[in-house]
Amino acid sequence: MPLPTIIVPGYLESAIAYRQLEQSLLQLGLPTVTVPLRRRDWLPTIGRPVTPIVQQLDRTVKQMLHKHNAAQVNLIGHSAGGWVSRIYLGEQPYSGRGQVTSLCWKAHPLVASLITLGTPHISQERWTRANLDFVTDNYPGAFYKNVRYVCVAGKTIFGQRRPGSWLAYNSYQQTCGQGNTWGDGITPIAAAHLEGAENLVLAGVQHSPRSPGIWYGSSEPLKSWVQYLV
Template sequence: MPLPTVILPGYLAGAIDYQQMQHTLAEMGVPTVTVPLRKRDWFPTLGGRSVLPILERLDQTVQQVRQQHGTEQINLVGHSAGGWIARIYLGENLYDVHGMIDGSSKGVPGAKQVYAWNAHHYVAHLVTLGTPQTSYERWTLKNLNFVNLSYPGAFYADVHYLCVAGKAVFGARQRGSWLAYSSYQLTGGRGDCWGDGITPIAAAHLEGAENITLDHVWHSPRSPGRWYGTPEVVHQWAKPLINS
């Protein structure tokens, strides 16, 4: 039987947006749980602040799933920002780029464990969907710089990284493509390229990972076309989860 899978929603998204993705994976024989987030759970992270509240909810869900299924490992699927947050979760470096640990606790034995999950031991496959692995957005730089300096590329050899990009919109300074152009430029530094309408292909891929690009796939469930959670699209990227 495949390992259980945990889905981490994207920025400002709730678990309800991933019901179809979760249901499709379950129909494929993959027991799946979505981190039970609501949109308001993201509010403390606005403006580039610490994503610690999301990491804590992710860890709670992963540990519950491991206990429920009696398994050492799980698979992790991160959509959009959920993908790079998952990369923080895998790591053992202290995540305190926002100074949330006061000086009195930094030398206390065990304090680091609260802010460094070292969870790559728990994760067999990490799948990122439309994740901006890099970005020029000033409000994401502190977090993403931490990720990419601490864990560059497909950092952990014991984890299989699959990074999925969508190719739906070519960014251009014209009606219908302006939002994509602006988002691609903010994320990757160039607007005139292909992407899923939010994340350009180049930014969604990661050095050393298995990188794939899916045609006509948009970024979010509110997009005008198929997105990463559409059943037929899930079947295109979920094979590693079935074979785990």
């Protein structure tokens, strides 16, 4: 019996955007749900700790473990959902400015595989840097040896200071400090991989399920990484 799979949405994204990916995985016989986030659930986390998001992830994991009588799950973290998942795995107390209470989920024994799709594992952007520095400092690379880390990057748009690639250039610059590089239009390849992980590069995939064209969860790209869920 395949392990249950949980999709963790990207920043400011809702669960509904991942419905097609969820259905595709269900059709492959993989029991799958998406953490039931709404866009407004992210608003209290802008520039602040993502504690409410991790708590919803924790509830979803426990529900799936109980429903399927399983000991572990697989996680698919899209964009920020990837580093949110890494916080969830960890054993260090997590809090932020203005928070009195630190929380710690220590969930790595519950997770067999973590697949990140276009996740910026580093950032120089002021709204997310504190969270990503916390992850990088405490859980560098593929930190937990009992978890299989698979990091999927897109090679679609080369960032340049010209019409058509300005957004990519600026996003890459704020993420890894270099705008003239390849990525999925939002996350540069350099930021999407982790040392010690199984790192993949997919040509032609866009960053988001709302992007025009194909994204990481479309039928063809899915074939490149779904094997890690079985």
